[in-house]
Amino acid sequence: MFADTFYEAGTRENRLAVVVADISPAGSIQKFREDFPERFVNTGVSEQIMIGMCAGMALRGLRPFAYTIATFTLFRPFEFVRDDLCYQNLPVTVVGIGGGVTYSTLGGTHHAMEDVAVASAIPNLSIIAPCDPAETKAATLWCVEQTRGPVYLRLGKAGEPNLTEQAESWSFGKLRYLQKGDDVCIFSYGPIMKLALQVAAFCEQKGQSVSLVSTHTLKPLDREGIAEALAHHKRAIVIEECVPRGGLAGQVKEIACDERSDCRVDAFTLRDEFIHCYGSHADLLSAHGLNLEAISMKLELV
Amino acid sequence: MNMTSVEKGFDVLAAQRRCLEYRQRILAISQQVAALHVAPAFSCLEMVDLIYHGLMRVVEEGVSPRFLDSFLMSKGHGCLSQYVILEKFGILEKADLQNYCTPAGKLGAHPDYGVPGIEASTGSLGHGMGIATGMAYGDRIKGDARHVFVVLSDGELQEGSTWEAIMMAANLNLSNLIAFVDLNDFGGLARMSEGHPAFYPVLDKIRAFGWEAIEVNGHDARAMYEGLQNRSRKRPFMIVGKTVKGKGVSYMEHVPIWHYRSPNKEEYAQALAELKEVSS
Incomplete structure (x- = not known):
């Protein structure tokens, strides 16, 4: 969906460019390369120059997207993202594909378990993590148009199901309710939203009225929206594919503390651990304690 | 692409007079505040002077001029050389330099x-070349x-990112990209030639990465200017300029401490005495 949207936007916006670091240009990115060869650059296995070139191109008024696997758009060239893009506040989109443990057979070198935490620490950097193709499309279009500064656009992999067709419209920096209830509020983002939907269904079976929220914009976080949700519900559950410190869970708890909220907050995150496990994405998440069985046991819903 | 001021000629004697004045100005700033890099500014001064006064196309607009070409000081710690030149052009004000490194x-x-x-x-270090490559490609x-135009230090050529950019600029045939390496032989700690002998020869490495390159005396504006005029304009071009760290002040030349230190009153007086007139 990212590639289709990017291609389509690229046909009408000639400032749009993509700089990849030896990632095979699948689908519509390949089409973009064929139709707009000058606006497609492959730096090879050289992530620092991928980010550096994006900065220089942005300084010349272009709208570059850096595009490769999340560990290699954010971790490998970290100081280039920080200095070249964030310190200079340039409108470059850093696309990290395979956020979290998406690449579940490739091992820890390819797992961006800390991406949201690391990215959250840098001033000026916005973070968007869409949960399905529909959100990816809306977020990508926003990234194409925006002028506020650098963005980390955290994607899963192609072929995810659409989960948000019934939801309210997508808006940068605002919580997005996929459903509204009164007892339990579940906050999640990214492809693990599939699990959040299962947890929501489980809570409903237990007689709870459930809100499900896509917290797609992790920075700037909709603190006001979260405070309102905490005020409205008795319980909040955060489900995220990120290490325990530095992601959404700690921020929701922080807001609950600041607001002196009575809402109980339970967080389910990746473990603070490199787990040497290979299998499906669901297998990896299970190894981190992220499946319906493990979560439902800990929720203590009678 | 051919009509740059490279063709308009360059007055080398005037450049020498300017560089003398710039060195005096940098030393004057060194008496206001301790935090500065005098010696690394002196080693690249003739390069930066050539770029601003001989290569960049300038448009006069209102009070201060605007450049049509771009300059990146990739060796950011050499920026006093850039500041004093920007002051000369009226782009920075005298007060800006008086307030160097202060909250005001x-x-x-x-x-x-x-x-x-x-x-x-x-x-x-190691960022300027990548940004310059993106600008030139843009x-x-x-x-x-x-x-x-970009000025790099020799220490920056120890950064892998610089070589990523050098290789990519050659892959893209960026003939609009011109780099100068300030080969002053010193990192912050020690002589490169002693600690990292495999670093040399530099020129061969640059050429092996697909650039057109020459090695000249980096304080010799005429040699640098003529080298630029004779370039093919088909590939990115690099001047590997052999320089002296602390050039112009005898006790600073090749002495590592002057990477960081500001001269005291006596040292300042001696430096000014040495920087009295253009020798050639």
Whole structure:
């Protein structure tokens, strides 16, 4: 969906460019390369120059997207993202594909378990993590148009199901309710939203009225929206594919503390651990304690 | 792409007089504040002077001029050489330099994007070449006939990112990109030639990465200027300039401490006495 949207936007916006670091240009990115060869650059296995070139191109008024696997758009060239893009506040989109443990057979070198935490620490950097193709499309279009500064656009992999067709419209920096209830509020983002939907269904079976929220914009976080949700519900559950410190869970708890909220907050995150496990994405998440069985046991819903 | 001021000729004697004046100005600033890099500014001064006064196309608009071409001080710690030149052009004001490294001012010990005349924030080594490559590529695909000039330190050639950029600029045939390496033989700690002998020869490495390159005396404006005039204009071009760290002040030359130190009153007087007139 990212590639289709990017291609389509690229046909009408000639400032749009993509700089990849030896990632095979699948689908519509390949089409973009064929139709707009000058606006497609492959730096090879050289992530620092991928980010550096994006900065220089942005300084010349272009709208570059850096595009490769999340560990290699954010971790490998970290100081280039920080200095070249964030310190200079340039409108470059850093696309990290395979956020979290998406690449579940490739091992820890390819797992961006800390991406949201690391990215959250840098001033000026916005973070968007869409949960399905529909959100990816809306977020990508926003990234194409925006002028506020650098963005980390955290994607899963192609072929995810659409989960948000019934939801309210997508808006940068605002919580997005996929459903509204009164007892339990579940906050999640990214492809693990599939699990959040299962947890929501489980809570409903237990007689709870459930809100499900896509917290797609992790920075700037909709603190006001979260405070309102905490005020409205008795319980909040955060489900995220990120290490325990530095992601959404700690921020929701922080807001609950600041607001002196009575809402109980339970967080389910990746473990603070490199787990040497290979299998499906669901297998990896299970190894981190992220499946319906493990979560439902800990929720203590009678 | 051919009509740059490279063709308009360059008055070398006038350049020498300017550089003398710039050295005096940098030393004067050194008496206001301790935090500065005198010696690394002196080693690249003739390069930066040539770029601003001989290569960059300038448009006079209102009070201060505007450059059509770009300059990035990739070795950000050499930025005093850039500041004093920007002051000469009226792009920075005298007060900006008087307030160097103070809360009242806007100039720090490394260039900061957003300050008048500064096109990228550098200081962390190994960033300028990548940004310059992106700028030069952006100019090409937008059809803008401009040049991007960049000054690198020899220490920066120890950063892998610099070589990523050097290779990529050659892959893209960026003939609008011109780099100068300030080969002063010193990192912050010691002589490169002693600690890292495999670093040399530099020229062969640059050429092996697909650039057109020459090695000249980096204080010899005439040699650098003529080398630029004779370039093929088909590939990115690099001047590997052999320089003296602390050039112009005898007790600073080749002495590592002057990477950081400011001269005391006596040392300042001696330096000024040595910087009295153009020798050649």
